[in-house]
Amino acid sequence: MELLLIEDEPSVISLIERGLKEEGxxxxxxxxxxxGLKMAGLNHYDLILLDVMLPGMNGLDVCKNIRxxxxxxxxxxxxxxxxxxxxxxAFERDADDYLTKPFRLEELKARINRYSRKSKTVTxxxxxxxxxxxxxxxxxKSVQRGExxxxxxxxxxxxxxxxxxxxxxxxxxxDILEEVWGMDVxxxxxxxxxxxxxxxxxxxxxxxxxxxxxxxxxGYVIRHEN
Numbered sequence: 001m002e003l004l005l006i007e008d009e010p011s012v013i014s015l016i017e018r019g020l021k022e023e024g025x026x027x028x029x030x031x032x033x034x035x036g037l038k039m040a041g042l043n044h045y046d047l048i049l050l051d052v053m054l055p056g057m058n059g060l061d062v063c064k065n066i067r068x069x070x071x072x073x074x075x076x077x078x079x080x081x082x083x084x085x086x087x088x089x090a091f092e093r094d095a096d097d098y099l100t101k102p103f104r105l106e107e108l109k110a111r112i113n114r115y116s117r118k119s120k121t122v123t124x125x126x127x128x129x130x131x132x133x134x135x136x137x138x139x140x141k142s143v144q145r146g147e148x149x150x151x152x153x154x155x156x157x158x159x160x161x162x163x164x165x166x167x168x169x170x171x172x173x174x175d176i177l178e179e180v181w182g183m184d185v186x187x188x189x190x191x192x193x194x195x196x197x198x199x200x201x202x203x204x205x206x207x208x209x210x211x212x213x214x215x216x217x218x219g220y221v222i223r224h225e226n
Contacts (some may be wrong), residue, residue: 003027005046006036019105033057040066040222047115052079063093074115150202159195163222172219
């Protein structure tokens, strides 16, 4: 897990580095607000630990600026400010959590682990595509509709994945050739139509609701019937 610590107190940095590196975390350090903001924009981090009282730009402004381009990374505020209005202001800048100094390292670890579990769940969910009762698992390369498993070839799987990633969007044959076959196919061939037909037999034929549709003169789309 990649962490960014934006903190200017050497004792706090030392405590967090020593404690979290033992847990296997990789920690990058920024000791002022502007550097922290720049690092957050240039690199991927799984979580940001952010002090409020920083040189250059205070932590709440750093938080606000990070959120202008990144709404996903969890941000935990670390600060000695513990008045209600301070906490409210941190959450108004879209921080995810707030930990007052001095804090116990075990409490910080527990907060980080909570967001680590959430991040893992989100990642897992992103690897499963769902449309209606059709589900495609990009990790296990498996497909099922309702409770029925569907066996696809590698090419059929890529075609269905492309359709599901672009649900409700009409895809031309050229779009599909570029993505699924990489254009290493004679443009005069009807390979797209053939494989769409293969998919329909497996995905739609045995089910009342048809999901794969032809848009005459344009291409194909996965959507609910009009």
